[in-house]
Amino acid sequence: MKKLWPEIKSRWKIILLAIVPLITAASIIAYTVRHQAIVLEQQQQEIIKETYLASKDSELKNYIALARRSIAHLYDSGRTDAAAMEEAKTILAKLDYGEDGYFFIYDYEGNSLVHARQWNLVGTNQWEIRDTNGKLVIQDLINRARHGGGFEDYVWKKPSSHNVEPKRAYVIALPKWGWMLGTGVYLDDIDRALEKVNSQVRDNINDTTFWIVFIAFLVIILIILLSLAINIRADTQLKLLAQRIVNAQEEERARIARDLHDGVMNMLAGIKFMIEAILIRLSNNDQSTSIHMTLEDLPTKLKDTLAELRRIVRDLHPIALDLGLKVAIEQLSLNMEDADIAAEFSTHGEVDQVSTEAKIALYRVAQEALNNVKQCAHSEHVSVKLEGDSKRVKLTIEDDGVGFNVNRIKRDPDRGFGIRNMQERVEAIGGKLIITSSSQGTTVTATIPCH
Incomplete structure (x- = not known):
């Protein structure tokens, strides 16, 4: 088992860990129910038997009392002659009750x-x-009759069936005549009644056990199906997420390559050509004034090149965060002026008490949102607000651009990557991202708990 367990896939391990306790619990419940039902069956048999015998005992006493009264005028008269006794026999011989009731x-x-x-x-x-x-x-x-009367159990031939059956009799003594008077009931009826009850109880026990097993089986099937569905969905989401990460990496690499190629490389190429031109002029003994003017442009070109390199590095890693979240996001806001968009930055409360992961997430949200404002919003003004207290830090970015359909963009696999990336970043650290948009503008709100 120890060797087999590591080879089982995680999804089946989870299913087994859910099913095995359920099967164990269902088995224990079924056994307990069955055992208790059997005990109750036995107790019920005893109660039924005692109740039945009590009712029969009462009937037998009533029958004997009836028989005693039927000959009371003879017996209580004090007569002991044969005629009186014969008359009493005749009366009692004619008394009966039911098919097998006699005296x-x-x-x-x-x-x-x-x-x-x-x-x-x-x-x-x-x-x-x-x-x-x-x-x-x-x-x-x-002997029972001569000692005050009472009940006796024995087996005797039953008249209606001619079978020997258990019987219970009640007898009394008529001492003046030296007689024992009795009657009895056959107890095979109670055996049939108990067997019927036992059959019903057994059927109930079997039905209960069946339903317990059936319900447990359905629950097991349901657990398996739900687990498979959840695992399939989780696998699909993980694959999509992995693909998004790969795509993001490729897109980021492509962007860096474009930035380096279109920006830094062209600038460096221009510097190279300028230097080559200086060398050519020096070799041709051109006037020093022309060379001086060319050399004066080199610092400017180098300055622009360094600025471009700083921007690329900043986009790859927010170095400004080392100075604090407020400073980093404020710098992003100030950079909006390069796109001729008026930016207003404000802060309220303590905003640097969150974790490094939270700071990076908020920075990336601000970076993505402001880039979207630059590229797509056609906005003239953007407001960046950073608020914090002891429980959470909230970033709110509002622009007055043309807006967009948030739900449609989220569902579009080719266009909604930026929004999904922001949402996944925020939710990964327990935060919440809300984006609302209309023709009057767009609002992006990211809230992250401090702990």
Whole structure:
């Protein structure tokens, strides 16, 4: 992994660093949700089972109370004769509720006296009968009844299905007659209900897990697409910026070459020709007056040559900035007089507390803006204002020229380089450049924070 990581491109590293935590978080969330859902399922099963059994217990007690009242006129009369007991059996044998609801009676010896659904058991002794779990059903029921009555759980054949199912019975004793009276409900209904609930819960868990995974997948795809889009856009902008820098370098080199060729080289060539002429005249013994006049022009030519060289050097590197931002921009303003444009320079507050980078950026903005005024604005007057305080330094340049369409120039790759260059310089150090223009003139405002 350590060997593979450096070979991965930066864009994919960024995507992986965004996706891996998301996948991890989604996995943890999915596992937590699933685990909690299973725990809740188990708790829900217990609650449902307890509630169901409580409701069935209440029903069984009510059924036994009903059966007890149906024979109360016989049992409470004190009669113990066979006729009374037979009449009671007949009444109880006819009582039932639902498809599998019935009453049964056993005497204390385990003999079946009444069984409304399994008549074949009546008259037989069931004392030793066991259910499929080995439970002595009749003995336990009789013991429960003789000890105050209550509930007993066992398995018994269900009349409607003829299948052995879990059953819960409630029994009481009729001690005067030596009977155990009971009824019960089969619990396979609760098993089906719980299975249905479990199936629904499992479906909900699976649905929740699916949606978590699906949403995480969509987010991952979205992150990848956005990252690719951002990277493509960033790559495009970087390429354009690199191309602009290259173009700027080439343009600057071409400008220097033109300036040196058209200015300094021609001046030096003129000086060379003048010197050659002097030599020729000296060799021809011309009058000294003519030679003197020619030599007098040499200082002027050299002076002009030096001034041109200083201008070129100044454009390449603003040496005046070493004396301060105010002095450097004021010098740029004064140079406007060479183009017959009246320049007004003013300053307010402390303007030299910004960084060197900020000073260079403001100087270049002023240089570019004033050059544009010279070349394109057809302006007669320009105002240069430099303001500063503890938070920022602001440069404002206003002219009364013909103006231009700012947005169109910005979008034009062949014409808007100067504006883009100013904007990139200012924004690179956290500043802001605003250019407004109309037929009454143009205003360029550059604001750079001090820190």
